[in-house]
Amino acid sequence: MKQVPYRLAEALKNICKRKSLENITVSQIAQEAGVTRQVFYHHFDDKFELASWIHYVHLYRSVKAALEEDAGQMWRLTFKNWLRQLIENKEFYMNAFQSVSQKEFQRNIREFFYGAYRWQMMKSLNRELKEEEAFVLRTYIYGGMETVYEWIAGGMLMSAERMLELQELSMPEIVKKAVLSYENVPYEEALKMMESYISEEGLLQGIF
Numbered sequence: 531m532k533q534v535p536y537r538l539a540e541a542l543k544n545i546c547k548r549k550s551l552e553n554i555t556v557s558q559i560a561q562e563a564g565v566t567r568q569v570f571y572h573h574f575d576d577k578f579e580l581a582s583w584i585h586y587v588h589l590y591r592s593v594k595a596a597l598e599e600d601a602g603q604m605w606r607l608t609f610k611n612w613l614r615q616l617i618e619n620k621e622f623y624m625n626a627f628q629s630v631s632q633k634e635f636q637r638n639i640r641e642f643f644y645g646a647y648r649w650q651m652m653k654s655l656n657r658e659l660k661e662e663e664a665f666v667l668r669t670y671i672y673g674g675m676e677t678v679y680e681w682i683a684g685g686m687l688m689s690a691e692r693m694l695e696l697q698e699l700s701m702p703e704i705v706k707k708a709v710l711s712y713e714n715v716p717y718e719e720a721l722k723m724m725e726s727y728i729s730e731e732g733l734l735q736g737i738f
Contacts, residue, residue, distance in 0.1 A: 535573050537563040539584045546625040582638045588615035590724045602712045613690035627682050644671045653715045654708040666702050
């Protein structure tokens with residue numbers, strides 16, 4: 531039998547095919563997954579935390595697949611894999627981004643990417659970021675993620691490959707120099723950190 535968090539994730543994605551995230555209750559998710567509300571709250575505080583966690587798992591899959599394919603192309607492969615995860619789970623993501631509470635979901639995604647890019651830049655440059663570098667990075671991340679949100683809301687009509695191309699084209703030079711470099715960046719370390727979080731909820735086994 532699949533582990534409980536995975537069943538809850540599948541339940542939420544299934545219900546999102548017929549109801550808006552805003553109108554889905556924890557009781558409905560639990561019932562769809564075949565568990566009690568108490569079991570749900572043992573793993574997640576609310577449905578929005580579950581939704582964010584689903585996205586985190588998709589990010590993990592994207593990083594893992596990129597590392598296995600070609601570590602020298604980590605940024606491009608991870609970003610492309612992530613966009614494909616969004617497309618494969620189109621109904622869920624379009625639903626989540628149409629939610630009244632979508633701002634929190636969007637904020638979580640932005641902050642994750644900002645933290646990930648910042649970590650990668652510091653590892654690549656082997657130093658802390660300067661104030662102007664951090665500012666440029668945050669501006670790029672917030673603007674770049676906004677275009678992704680618009681792409682999702684518009685039905686994801688542009689291909690993942692084209693979106694990737696445009697994201698790279700708009701990347702500031704200081705960010706590009708560090709992010710597109712594999713040198714000094716321990717991606718295996720990042721993957722283990724992600725695995726640690728996922729396995730705490732019991733989802734790592736049986737889904738990859």
